[in-house]
Amino acid sequence: MSMREKRRAAALTARIAGHYLRDRVGGAARAEVGAVPAAPNALTPEWLTAALCAEHAGARVESLRLTGGSDGTSSRRGLVVEYNEAGTAAGLPTELFTKSTTALTMRIVCGLCHLLENESGFYSRIRPELAMEAPIGYHTVFDPRSFRSMFVLENVAQTKGATFGNPLTRVLDKAMAEDMVSQLALFHGAFWDSPRLTGEFDWLLTGLDWHTTMNNMINTGKMFRNGVTLGEEVIPPELFARRDELWPGLFRSMELHARTPSTLVHADVHAGNWYVTGDGRMGLYDWQCTLRGNWALDFAYSIMSGLTIEDRRAWERELLELYLDRLQAAGGDAPDFNAAWLQYRQQTFHGVFSWIGTLGQGRMQPEMQPRDISLANVERIMQAVADLESLDALNEE
Incomplete structure (x- = not known):
């Protein structure tokens, strides 16, 4: 700063x-x-x-x-x-x-x-x-x-019988996971590459601008470094060995994020911000981190936090195919699967930041999440980063 x-x-x-x-x-x-x-x-x-x-x-x-x-x-x-x-x-x-x-x-x-x-x-x-x-x-x-x-x-x-959960209290079945990515496709498609994002909705920041502002205002880089140390017990060893690459990797991913068509991005789609209505629909609340940017940020963050490691590994390709179909139907110009898969791998770092930073938050900040929930999210997300070889994907075009 x-x-x-x-x-x-x-x-x-x-x-x-x-x-x-x-x-x-x-x-x-x-x-x-x-x-x-x-x-x-x-x-x-x-x-x-x-x-x-x-x-x-x-x-x-x-x-x-x-x-x-x-x-x-x-x-x-x-x-x-x-x-x-x-x-x-x-x-x-x-x-x-x-x-x-x-x-x-x-x-x-x-x-x-x-x-x-x-x-x-x-x-x-x-x-x-x-x-x-x-x-x-x-x-x-x-x-x-x-x-x-x-x-x-x-x-x-009260109005829809919604229930709320987190990685410790709720397991999503495949139908719920499919509805989750379908909900993302609805609002991504509605504002795909829309000039309204920089005109009528000009308060929306890009991912790079938002992360730069956050670091300048509340020193999120320090929070991130603290969080990596505090989360070592749940970070895959091969990723912890490359921990010094993670913070620069976030900004590299945001640079790549800015090169693709923008849409409305929720940007805080962890498991705790999804609810399930009484009739089984997935719903999304807490829109305070909304950005304009790459669809894959929301897709990656949702399934990394919302699914168990085993289910994410088993379903991620099918869920991406479904998302792309629903995105096209909702008005988005969906990339082909290979391009989308690369963007998915590259856009895992915002989710990393969200929970590593939460784990390492300063004493003067409001307590955003209990430690056990933060560790559960860090474990799921960091394993995805390792599985997808996301650090190496940042050098792929």
Whole structure:
């Protein structure tokens, strides 16, 4: 990180901290209509009426109740609302889910790394166009100075009987894996090589720009090096011996990523961000890392994290063939299998970064994942990198 970037990050952090302290002094004050609530317990019927009822004359929220949740890079809470007769008759949503940046560390990480622009933009401007399984975004707002945020989304656990898991608690069968890559093909195909990615959706960064920004703002290179050391027990020995090639390999893969047609990329498609609906459909949430770039980043990351090592080895070629067929049907110009296989091998490194970096996160960052889940992902992903000889693939054209 250059001295200029250090000063920029320090100034932005200080500004965010100042706003956060003012919020703390004021407590969880009731949010005024038009403001961005500082926390879920600052929500009011009046604020929610403005957020949810604007297009329905006479409708208003009468009451609200927060339910259970969790904290990571954001604070997540369930929300149940009740409407007056006009709101009920209009069929307005009652089972909701909020994501907000209530803690200082959340605001700093989300602010420095452009995460709020991504997720707000996805739910407000992109999600309405997609015929895929993902939550509906009802109202998403954030303040670009304080990085206070409040996203009001569909609670798919209640509306669709969705269940959530991770590499330790859920095993995907082949039909689920096929639906997972088919969901990727739907949104990749919808925005394949689209000029809207750099025009209407100009907040979307390329993979190379995003990783450069992340490193400049929160020193992800240090996190990565720490994570490699902490993950040695689950990294294949032949890959650990080449550990000094992994960080440069990430940036080399991002350079290659930029040479191919771009599409909308979720970029955080690990097992914990997929859910299964009550009727068995695979769905995808947490769109805060959205990028524009190469399809294979999502494909590789999904199957490396979502499948056991044995199942990934057994199914990856068939899943790639299916993905390419579905991509073509959804409007993408699918590469031939051999070209796609090479891109798959080359685009494993974003997944490596995501979990090695999480394992090596700094003390001032929010705890993103428990260590056992991080190690399970590192083991699966690093074995894929070894199996696919991804480091060597970076030199192939």
